[in-house]
Amino acid sequence: MKGASDQNEDLRALIRTIPDFPKPGIMFRDVTSLLADAAGLRATVARMAAPWEDKGIDKVIGLEARGFILGGAVAYHLGAGFVPVRKAGKLPGKVVTQDYALEYGSATFELHEDSIAPGETVLIVDDLLATGGTAEAGITLLERLGACIAGCSFVVDLPDLGGAARLRALGMDVHTLVAFDGD
Numbered sequence: 457m458k459g460a461s462d463q464n465e466d467l468r469a470l471i472r473t474i475p476d477f478p479k480p481g482i483m484f485r486d487v488t489s490l491l492a493d494a495a496g497l498r499a500t501v502a503r504m505a506a507p508w509e510d511k512g513i514d515k516v517i518g519l520e521a522r523g524f525i526l527g528g529a530v531a532y533h534l535g536a537g538f539v540p541v542r543k544a545g546k547l548p549g550k551v552v553t554q555d556y557a558l559e560y561g562s563a564t565f566e567l568h569e570d571s572i573a574p575g576e577t578v579l580i581v582d583d584l585l586a587t588g589g590t591a592e593a594g595i596t597l598l599e600r601l602g603a604c605i606a607g608c609s610f611v612v613d614l615p616d617l618g619g620a621a622r623l624r625a626l627g628m629d630v631h632t633l634v635a636f637d638g639d
C-alpha cells in the first residue's frame with residue numbers, strides 16, 4: 457500500500473537501519489528506536505488501528521515477538537482481545553502448529569486451539585512484512601481454527617521481498633505504514 461506508506465515520513469525517520477544483522481547482506485529495519493519514542497509509538501498504534509476501527513475486530517493476533525508489542529497496543533486501542541501466535545514450545549495449552557521460512561531463517565509457530573471461536577473476526581499485527589512467510593503461517597493457523605481474518609497490519613513493508621503481494625494473493629487486506637525499497 458504505497459499511498460499509505462508515503463504519508464508516514466515522521467515514522468520512517470524513527471526507524472533505524474543496521475546493515476548485516478542478523479546475517480551478512482540483511483538490512484535490518486529496527487523498530488526499537490520507533491517504539492522508544494513516545495510520540496512515535498502513539499502515532500504508530502493509532503495509524504495501524506485506524507483502517508480497522510469499524511470492522512468489528514474481536515481479537516488482535518500478535519506474531520512473536522515484535523508483533524506482541526504493537527499487537528497488544530492495537531488491541532487496547534480497538535477495544536479487542538489479544539491472542540499471541542508463539543514460537544514452538546512456549547504455549548502451555550493444546551496448540552495447532554505450522555512451520556515457515558522467513559527472510560533469514562525458518563521457525564515453527566503455534567496457536568492455542570481454544571484461543572479463537574469459529575467465526576470470530578481477527579486482525580493480524582506484526583512490526584514488519586518481508587517475504588510474508590511469517591504472516592502466512594499465522595494465517596494458516598487462524599484458518600484452521602475457523603477465524604474470519606479481516607486483514608493484516610504492519611509498520612514496515614519491504615516490497616522487494618514480495619510479502620504484501622503474497623498475502624494479497626491469498627485474499628488478505630494488507631495495511632502498511634512505511635516502505636523501504638532495496639531490500
Ligand SMILES: O=P(O)(O)OC[C@H]1O[C@H](OP(=O)(O)OP(=O)(O)O)[C@H](O)[C@@H]1O
Binds near residue numbers: 558559560582583586
Ligand atoms: O515476512 P517474513 O520474511 O516472514 O519476515 C518478517 C518477520 O521477521 C521478523 O521476525 P523474527 O522471525 O526475526 O522474530 P522476532 O520478532 O522474534 O525477532 C519480523 O518481526 C516478522 O515477524
Ligand SMILES: Nc1ncnc2[nH]cnc12
Binds near residue numbers: 485559560584586
Ligand atoms: N530486513 C529485516 N529487518 C527487520 N526484521 C526483519 N524480518 C525479516 N526481514 C527483516
